[in-house]
Amino acid sequence: MLRIGMLTSGGDCQALNAAMRGVVKCIYNNAKEPVEFYGFEDGYKGLIYSKFRMLTDKDFSGILTRGGTILGTSRVPFKTIREPDANGLDKVAAMKQNYYKLQLDCLVMLGGNGSTKTANLLSEEGLNVITLPKTIDNDLWGTDMTFGFQSAVDIATTAIDQIHTTASSHGRVFIVEIMGHKVGFLPLNAGMAGGADIILIPEIPYDINKVIDKIEERDAKGSRFTIIVAAEGAISKEDAKLSKKEYQKKLANYKFPSVSYEIADAISRKTGREVRVTVPGHVQRGGEPCPYDRVFASRLGAEAGEMILDKEFGYMVGYKNREMVKVPLKDVAGKLKTVDPNSDIIKEARMLGISFGD
Numbered sequence: 584m585l586r587i588g589m590l591t592s593g594g595d596c597q598a599l600n601a602a603m604r605g606v607v608k609c610i611y612n613n614a615k616e617p618v619e620f621y622g623f624e625d626g627y628k629g630l631i632y633s634k635f636r637m638l639t640d641k642d643f644s645g646i647l648t649r650g651g652t653i654l655g656t657s658r659v660p661f662k663t664i665r666e667p668d669a670n671g672l673d674k675v676a677a678m679k680q681n682y683y684k685l686q687l688d689c690l691v692m693l694g695g696n697g698s699t700k701t702a703n704l705l706s707e708e709g710l711n712v713i714t715l716p717k718t719i720d721n722d723l724w725g726t727d728m729t730f731g732f733q734s735a736v737d738i739a740t741t742a743i744d745q746i747h748t749t750a751s752s753h754g755r756v757f758i759v760e761i762m763g764h765k766v767g768f769l770p771l772n773a774g775m776a777g778g779a780d781i782i783l784i785p786e787i788p789y790d791i792n793k794v795i796d797k798i799e800e801r802d803a804k805g806s807r808f809t810i811i812v813a814a815e816g817a818i819s820k821e822d823a824k825l826s827k828k829e830y831q832k833k834l835a836n837y838k839f840p841s842v843s844y845e846i847a848d849a850i851s852r853k854t855g856r857e858v859r860v861t862v863p864g865h866v867q868r869g870g871e872p873c874p875y876d877r878v879f880a881s882r883l884g885a886e887a888g889e890m891i892l893d894k895e896f897g898y899m900v901g902y903k904n905r906e907m908v909k910v911p912l913k914d915v916a917g918k919l920k921t922v923d924p925n926s927d928i929i930k931e932a933r934m935l936g937i938s939f940g941d
């Protein structure tokens with residue numbers, strides 16, 4: 584008997600269900616022994632507090648295209664994982680106990696950066712763990728791609744496309760704020776796909792005067808509008824120079840809902856232009872996965888299934904240089920993948936006339 588536990592952790596994204604279905608289909612089609620799947624509810628919370636259900640074929644039927652996660656998810660920050668909960672429960676010990684109580688052969692964790700740190704901890708504690716790279720941010724180290732990213736790029740691009748028509752009608756400056764946490768892959772790709780004139784990403788701190796120069800350059804050429812895509816983590820050159828403590832102090836007294844409103848305020852004060860901000864927010868994580876993500880997540884799931892059958896544990900399944908790879912969890916944990924300001928895509932975007940406000 585093979586017993587496999589599964590959980591989805593952190594912010595959800597498209598294709599979580601497709602990836603779980605991939606694992607299950609691979610195992611059902613190739614295992615030489617009976618298999619039981621246990622789904623932990625709401626991420627690591629389910630493993631800590633023993634909230635799980637046995638999953639059958641029916642649970643995985645028809646979910647290739649379904650957004651969200653059939654298991655539910657939650658954020659259990661890694662920095663709190665070693666701290667006892669409100670009732671004094673040792674979370675790590677509880678997770679181990681529940682794993683052993685169910686006699687699991689493996690835990691499959693679908694998650695992003697913080698969740699992978701916890702997975703690595705459990706692996707170091709002796710559990711058999713395999714992870715799949717999930718996040719719309721595409722910021723997991725060790726893989727060129729994460730599932731959810733391409734679907735989010737599609738949605739964010741649609742938002743920018745829609746803004747284009749209204750921006751051109753009114754001759755306004757529009758800022759579309761795109762998710763991505765502290766990295767710029769999503770705003771960069773959606774911005775390029777949506778024909779943004781200015782893209783502001785955390786990896787390239789902006790100078791507001793350079794942003795204005797670009798708007799004025801467009802005005803001078805007779806372009807009636809400017810589309811700015813700002814990463815939710817965009818940062819000015821001045822703020823980038825602040826120490827962590829100084830920056831936190833600034834944020835504590837921050838009068839804007841987010842960075843885009845600060846940028847909008849500076850542009851309209853300095854130029855008198857009418858500026859509007861659009862924040863698509865969690866829409867970017869919602870709905871069904873795009874075809875790329877369905878295929879990619881299914882492939883990752885199949886690879887994970889094969890690794891379980893081969894008893895290879897302690898890895899994240901990744902995708903590097905167009906090949907599926909096994910990346911040791913200890914190498915992934917705690918590392919962030921960011922946009923390289925000197926990468927080809929940035930150079931090419933600049934050659935297309937896109938300003939990064941620097």
Ligand code: F6P
Binds near residue numbers: 658
């Ligand atoms: O990590 C995915 C993500 O959507 C980020 O892009 C964003 O910063 C964050 O999650 C939002 O988190 P929450 O869903 O907890 O508000």
